Amino acid sequence: MxxxxxxxxxxxxxxxxxxxxxxxxxxxxxxxxxxxxxxxxxxxxxxxxxxxxxxxxxxxxxxxxxxxxxxxxxxxxxxxxxxxxxxxxxxxxxxxxxxxxxxxxxxxxxxxxxxxxxxxxxxxxxxxxxxxxxxxxxxxxxxxxxxxxxxxxxxxPLLAECAGDSIEYYLDDDDRLHVPKRALNTITHVNTFGRRKKA
Ligand SMILES: Cc1cc2nc3c(=O)[nH]c(=O)nc-3n(C[C@H](O)[C@H](O)[C@H](O)COP(=O)(O)O)c2cc1C
CATH class of the missing domain: 3.40.109.10 (NADH Oxidase)
Structure with missing residues (x-):
């Protein structure tokens, strides 16, 4: 891998x-x-x-x-x-x-x-x-x-996107764990705080 x-x-x-x-x-x-x-x-x-x-x-x-x-x-x-x-x-x-x-x-x-x-x-x-x-x-x-x-x-377990502000992992109906991670672009600032990567 x-x-x-x-x-x-x-x-x-x-x-x-x-x-x-x-x-x-x-x-x-x-x-x-x-x-x-x-x-x-x-x-x-x-x-x-x-x-x-x-x-x-x-x-x-x-x-x-x-x-x-x-x-x-x-x-x-x-x-x-x-x-x-x-x-x-x-x-x-x-x-x-x-x-x-x-x-x-x-x-x-x-x-x-x-x-x-x-x-x-x-x-x-x-x-x-x-x-x-x-x-x-x-x-x-x-x-x-x-x-x-x-x-x-x-x-x-599965990687998931955060829904809104929730960071809590959760189990679905099949007892599978989903683990939300905050999106890359919401936690990364470019050169100046608050400036985001251009799309
Ligand atoms: C400092 C630290 C302490 C943790 N302690 C526990 C714990 O006591 N029990 C537990 O079930 N998981 C614990 N975890 C696992 C976290 O819940 C887990 O890393 C988080 O939900 C993200 O999931 P991931 O590791 O699959 O990315 C801990 C993780 C870290 C980094």
């Missing part, structure tokens, strides 16, 4: 097939994160790979899914993620407020690298962090930025 097509076709996946993801593949996804840009090259991020069944089940209980379509994108048993990458910020290495920014760049690399391999993902910030640090035995100087849920897709 052409790189722009990977970007264009990637959608958040919340229902997954149950084919396993091996450790080598998960390490490769962390490799994509490792190579992301980092403010002052501070590199405060570390990662916990989770693919062992009991741990996967425990982490799942700490997550909240698809707020706009609750509870219809809570993955049911048999459609849950098969692995996670938990993204940690080491407070002793963090430079100012840039840990979160570094994490976002690294996570986007994970999402795109996954998609290029046919693997679906969901970036989750709605995480019960207090419980998750216990489950994963994470030392106090680290905080959980986000959890990336992973697995082969078992749904096919």
């Amino acid at each position: 052409d790189f722009m097509e990977i970007i264009r076709s990637r959608r958040t996946i919340r229902f997954f097939r149950q084919d396993p993801l091996g450790e080598d593949m998960l390490f490769e996804l962390v490799e994509a994160a490792r190579l992301a840009p980092s403010a002052s090259n501070g590199q405060p991020l570390e990662y916990v790979i989770v693919n062992e069944k009991t741990q996967v089940e425990r982490v799942f209980e700490q997550l909240a899914w698809g707020a706009y379509v609750q509870p219809r994108r809570d993955p049911p048993a048999g459609h849950r993620p098969v692995a996670y990458i938990v993204v940690l910020i080491n407070s002793e290495r963090e430079l100012g407020r840039f840990g979160v920014v570094d994490a976002a760049a690294a996570i986007e690399n994970i999402l795109l690298a996954s998609w290029s391999k046919g693997i679906g993902s969901c970036w989750l910030a709605s995480v019960n962090r207090e419980t998750t640090v216990d489950i994963l035995n994470i030392p106090a100087k680290y905080r959980i930025d986000s959890v990336v849920a992973l697995g082969y897709p078992d749904e096919t």
Whole structure:
């Protein structure tokens, strides 16, 4: 797939097939994160790979899914993620407020690298962090930025245009997710704010 097509076709996946993801593949996804840009090259991020069944089940209980379509994108048993990458910020290495920014760049690399391999993902910030640090035995100087849920897709969400101001994703009568994105020309200004691209 052409790189722009990977970007264009990637959608958040919340229902997954149950084919396993091996450790080598998960390490490769962390490799994509490792190579992301980092403010002052501070590199405060570390990662916990989770693919062992009991741990996967425990982490799942700490997550909240698809707020706009609750509870219809809570993955049911048999459609849950098969692995996670938990993204940690080491407070002793963090430079100012840039840990979160570094994490976002690294996570986007994970999402795109996954998609290029046919693997679906969901970036989750709605995480019960207090419980998750216990489950994963994470030392106090680290905080959980986000959890990336992973697995082969078992749904096919569609890119949509925003209707008016609404940015909420929605499910149609066939339970297919539609994800509206604001139109290119409404968010892009040319040389002067408010000037639009000529038709
Ligand atoms: C910072 C961030 C936090 C997110 N947290 C959650 C979350 O906790 N639960 C969830 O189901 N989706 C979460 N998402 C996924 C968004 O809902 C999703 O990216 C958005 O609806 C756009 O869909 P798309 O990724 O298919 O383009 C998060 C995305 C981002 C960037």
